[in-house]
Amino acid sequence: MIALGASCAIKMENITKRFGKVVANDHINMELHEGEILSLLGENGSGKTTLMNQLSGIYFPDEGQIYVHGKPVTIASPKDAFENGIGMIHQHFKLVDVFTATENIVLGLDGEGKLDLKAAGEKVAEICSRYGFDIKPEQKIYDMSVSQKQTVEIVKVLYRGADILILDEPTAVLTPQETDKLFEIMRAMKKDGKSLIIITHKLHEVLDVSDRVAVLRKGEYIGDVLTKDANQQSLTDMMVGHSVTLNIDRPEPVDPKPRLEIKNLTVYDELGVKRLDDVSFTANSGEILGVAGVAGSGQKELLESIAGLYPVREGEIVFHDPKSGESKNLVGMDPLDIKRAGVGMAFVPEDRLGMGLVGSMGMTGNMMLRSWRKGKGLFVDRKQPEELANNIWKELEVVTPSTSFPVRRMSGGNVQKVLVGREIAQEPAVLMTAYAVRGLDINTSYTIYNLLTQEKMKGIAVMYVGEDLDVLLELCDRLVVLCGGQVSGVVDARKVTKEEVGLLMTQHRKEGAVHG
Helix, strand or coil, rough: CCCCCCEEEEEEEEEEEECCEEEEECCCCEEEECCEEEEECCCCCCCCHHHHHHHCCCCCCCEEEEEEECCEEEEHHHHHHCCCCCEEECCCCCCCCCCEEEHHHHHCCCCCCCHHHHHHHHHHHHHHHHCCCCCCCCCCCHHHHHHHHHHHHHHHHCCCCEEEEECCCCCCCCCCHHHHHHHHHHHHHHHCCCCEEEECCCHHHHHCCCCEEEEEEEEEEEEEEHHHHCCCCHHHHHHHCCCCCCCCCCCCCCCCEEEEEEEEEECCCCCCEEEEEEEEEEEEECCCEECCCCCCHHHHHHHHHCCCCCCCCCCEEEEEEECCCCEEEEEECCCCHHHCCCCEEEEEECHHHHHHHCCCCCCCHHCCCCCCCCCCCCCCCCCHHHHHHHHHHCCCCCCCCCCCCCCHCCCHHHHHHHHHHHHHCCCCEEEEEEECCCCCCCHHHHHHHHHHHHHHCCEEEEECCCCCCCHEEEECEEEEEECCCCEEEECCCCCCCCCHHHHHEEEEECCCCCCC
């Protein structure tokens, strides 16, 4: 679908990329028009980032031809991409913390003016002024917020003369307010004649910022649609290939009672940096308690402290045992101590292979790492690890040749299914998940949301750390909002607005912030 009169900034013809036997991109034909914002959409593993990595010179296509402004080009390195006016802003920033914005922007540049930081700073200031960027050229990276660091990455590609920008999951770590600001900047760049591609899985953002949407599915180009002719449902169906229900069921909490009380928790990392500062809240049985915050606000340290994996300097973690009625302070216990004390705790960590699973073992071996108990639920027969592995394989549709296939050779999404399935199968009293759906396609994500809700309905205290605010507000009963290692609010997820949570994510304690 090509708009009349629109010339192509980028044309990709029959682009094919293989990794061994896996065809990541299969004869893809796609266009980016001059002065448009194109959203590139697809489930995890559909080939979006691989395709864009070929435009930005990180990979070289096995077959096909790329045209820039109508001319055939060879892009064999990021330098080639820049020479053709293409710049990619990656999901993970590549910045030197102790350098200033300007020093990071000119880092790696050849030729004249490389070391004239005054002139470079003036040029950076001019770019910032033109597009409304909120950074100072002399500001150190370690003094910046996540969104300011991202801004430096964008200015870096503009400084190098890019008029075609690719943004890979740019809003994953931003608050709603920062996302709105980024979209304003993207529109300003479009108005200035730039052409942009945004890779995102957040459909409401696709509809908000883009002119056109291109969809990949399993490495193939499915087609494109003008954003004004699309909605969330039509885009999801296009991505998945069949109709998908996009509703998260959120029943009322079941007889909520305090299960876990966090009192004045303070923790420091191995470098002596304070990661959690006087954190207090209660997680109740029969509810899903969400933990929200921009990246690095202490979410990881909070769950690891509760699980006995992170040393606690001050405070208490009190577990109220639903069976005995007794209360136990878990501070000072490691995971084995916690288990021996009869505390039923399950934890799905952020680092799946580093902390959750043994990569060289198959599903069955990884089931044996945990005790399993007979019980009712989704994974019905728990007598044998092999049977549990088979149930998870079937119920969560894990893509693997067998239950003995090493988990490190599975895709990230399938590894996550194994880990979540195993932890839920324990029937714990407390279930903690860190980014449980990161890297999962939309279908499996909704399966996981429903599993967490089922656990809640059994009276389990579920703690859910997530980065998608829309999901947090739709799935959870209450939210603990962290900002810089402090609790800036505990709110009712049914009543609070996305904007209110966004503000709490970027400010420290405020009077009256706690309700719900």
